Amino acid sequence: MKRRQAARSPRELALDALVKVEQSGAYSNIQLNRMLQEAELSRTDAALATELVYGTIARKKTLDYWIAGFRAKGLHGIEPWVLQLLRMSAYQLLYLERVPSHAAVNEAVDIAKRRSHRGIAGMVNGVLRNMVRRLSDLTEACIDAGEPIATVAVRHSYPEWLVRRWTDAYGMETAEAICAAGNEPPHGSIRTNVMLQHPSDLLQELQQEGLDAEASPIASSGIIVRKGGNLADSDGYRAGKWSIQDESSMLVAEVLAPKEGMTVLDCCAAPGGKALHIAELMNGTGKVWANDLHEHKRKLIQQGAERLRLGNVEAITGDAGALAERFPAGSMDAVLLDAPCSGFGVIRRKPEIRWTKEESDIASIAALQRRLLHAASGLVRPGGVLLYSTCTVEKEENERQIAAFLKEHPEYALDAGWPQLLLRRLEEKGIIDAQFDGQLQLLPQHFDSDGFYIARLIRRS
Numbered sequence: 001m002k003r004r005q006a007a008r009s010p011r012e013l014a015l016d017a018l019v020k021v022e023q024s025g026a027y028s029n030i031q032l033n034r035m036l037q038e039a040e041l042s043r044t045d046a047a048l049a050t051e052l053v054y055g056t057i058a059r060k061k062t063l064d065y066w067i068a069g070f071r072a073k074g075l076h077g078i079e080p081w082v083l084q085l086l087r088m089s090a091y092q093l094l095y096l097e098r099v100p101s102h103a104a105v106n107e108a109v110d111i112a113k114r115r116s117h118r119g120i121a122g123m124v125n126g127v128l129r130n131m132v133r134r135l136s137d138l139t140e141a142c143i144d145a146g147e148p149i150a151t152v153a154v155r156h157s158y159p160e161w162l163v164r165r166w167t168d169a170y171g172m173e174t175a176e177a178i179c180a181a182g183n184e185p186p187h188g189s190i191r192t193n194v195m196l197q198h199p200s201d202l203l204q205e206l207q208q209e210g211l212d213a214e215a216s217p218i219a220s221s222g223i224i225v226r227k228g229g230n231l232a233d234s235d236g237y238r239a240g241k242w243s244i245q246d247e248s249s250m251l252v253a254e255v256l257a258p259k260e261g262m263t264v265l266d267c268c269a270a271p272g273g274k275a276l277h278i279a280e281l282m283n284g285t286g287k288v289w290a291n292d293l294h295e296h297k298r299k300l301i302q303q304g305a306e307r308l309r310l311g312n313v314e315a316i317t318g319d320a321g322a323l324a325e326r327f328p329a330g331s332m333d334a335v336l337l338d339a340p341c342s343g344f345g346v347i348r349r350k351p352e353i354r355w356t357k358e359e360s361d362i363a364s365i366a367a368l369q370r371r372l373l374h375a376a377s378g379l380v381r382p383g384g385v386l387l388y389s390t391c392t393v394e395k396e397e398n399e400r401q402i403a404a405f406l407k408e409h410p411e412y413a414l415d416a417g418w419p420q421l422l423l424r425r426l427e428e429k430g431i432i433d434a435q436f437d438g439q440l441q442l443l444p445q446h447f448d449s450d451g452f453y454i455a456r457l458i459r460r461s
């Protein structure tokens with residue numbers, strides 16, 4: 001590749017980010033944010049670059065399927081950066097209606113010319129122009145990869161092993177809906193600091209400021225904000241009036257339902273979303289111990305507590321499996337284990353995890369969760385609550401994990417005594433029924449929010 005100047009256009013920047021992410025395995029959000037900060041693009045250009053990076057990564061398999069169909073040699077022999085350029089351009093043709101086809105093609109050819117020789121530019125031009133001619137045939141319904149799981153995998157761009165796992169766990173229809181929901185762009189959502197105001201008052205304020213905001217259909221302190229830009233860069237956020245959090249994640253503290261004056265331990269707390277929510281629900285009283293393995297992450301929790309002026313949070317560092325060395329057995333009114341997990345419920349925000357995680361990772365993550373659950377369980381007082389949550393849809397990490405735990409720990413039982421309003425909302429949607437036993441698997445398509453698993457357990461007195 002020829003030496004180039006720094007990226008100037010959103011497409012150049014997006015291409016550089018895609019090449020870097022693929023080459024180095026860097027996280028797309030970290031890589032992109034770094035490059036956006038350096039490039040100082042306008043807000044619109046930054047939004048386009050962001051959409052191109054996330055969309056191209058998410059739709060990689062589908063894009064490759066179509067690109068291969070427009071080249072006699074398929075994808076064989078294409079240089080990695082050229083393949084990224086083709087994918088990014090095909091993504092605009094197939095998924096971004098607002099981008100005119102000629103703009104996507106012309107800019108791709110210009111980039112190819114600037115970075116290489118005429119042959120490459122000619123190939124890029126040929127593939128993309130043929131694609132434009134056949135665009136109306138390139139629909140999801142026309143994808144046929146031979147058998148159903150492979151076809152769903154190509155149609156929604158997921159590895160086959162993941163589609164097979166979800167099909168085994170939930171059936172083909174639900175598995176396909178999980179895949180589709182994972183490709184939807186997430187909307188912004190914030191959590192009202194209920195120590196300062198009622199969610200409906202905050203909602204009204206935001207609407208008066210001209211924001212497209214509405215009450216969350218599930219989380220009682222949640223507000224959905226569409227097209228709100230960088231919500232953290234606002235006076236309300238700095239003043240601690242709200243925090244940025246997904247609605248599903250807000251349910252964890254709601255279900256834990258702490259009371260004023262309690263002592264609560266969050267074993268895996270960084271960056272602090274749920275621990276700080278718990279501290280707010282306790283109205284700044286009692287004590288929330290917020291632990292995480294990593295020292296640099298502890299600082300994030302501390303900064304959050306300072307912004308929200310929560311004096312009842314103490315952030316600490318350590319292995320959650322060794323917290324018995326720090327706290328006496330049975331000393332906590334409630335313990336939250338928001339466990340490290342495969343993260344497939346948040347694929348909308350981290351599109352590359354579908355490509356970077358391997359099936360064998362699930363068993364090792366589940367083994368870690370099992371160790372942490374066992375350790376956490378010893379710290380809950382008799383009659384206290386152990387809340388286990390993950391942001392994944394994997395049964396091995398969720399229902400099966402809890403079933404195995406209950407077998408080993410007869411001193412615990414699932415508890416269905418969840419907030420009534422939440423139960424009613426879940427029932428209305430048909431997500432739970434009369435058999436509800438105290439554990440919930442939210443799928444990303446249920447409320448257009450993250451996929452989450454929550455189990456509320458009580459230690460018998």
Ligand SMILES: C[S@@+](CC[C@H](N)C(=O)[O-])C[C@H]1O[C@@H](n2cnc3c(N)ncnc32)[C@H](O)[C@@H]1O
Pocket residue numbers: 267268269270271272273274275291292293294297318319320321338339340341
């Ligand atoms: C799902 S995230 C927690 C999110 C957090 N509860 C929130 O609401 O913001 C899992 C966290 O577990 C931490 N972690 C991983 N292994 C751990 C261990 N052995 N002990 C303690 N924390 C651990 C990670 O650093 C990560 O921050």
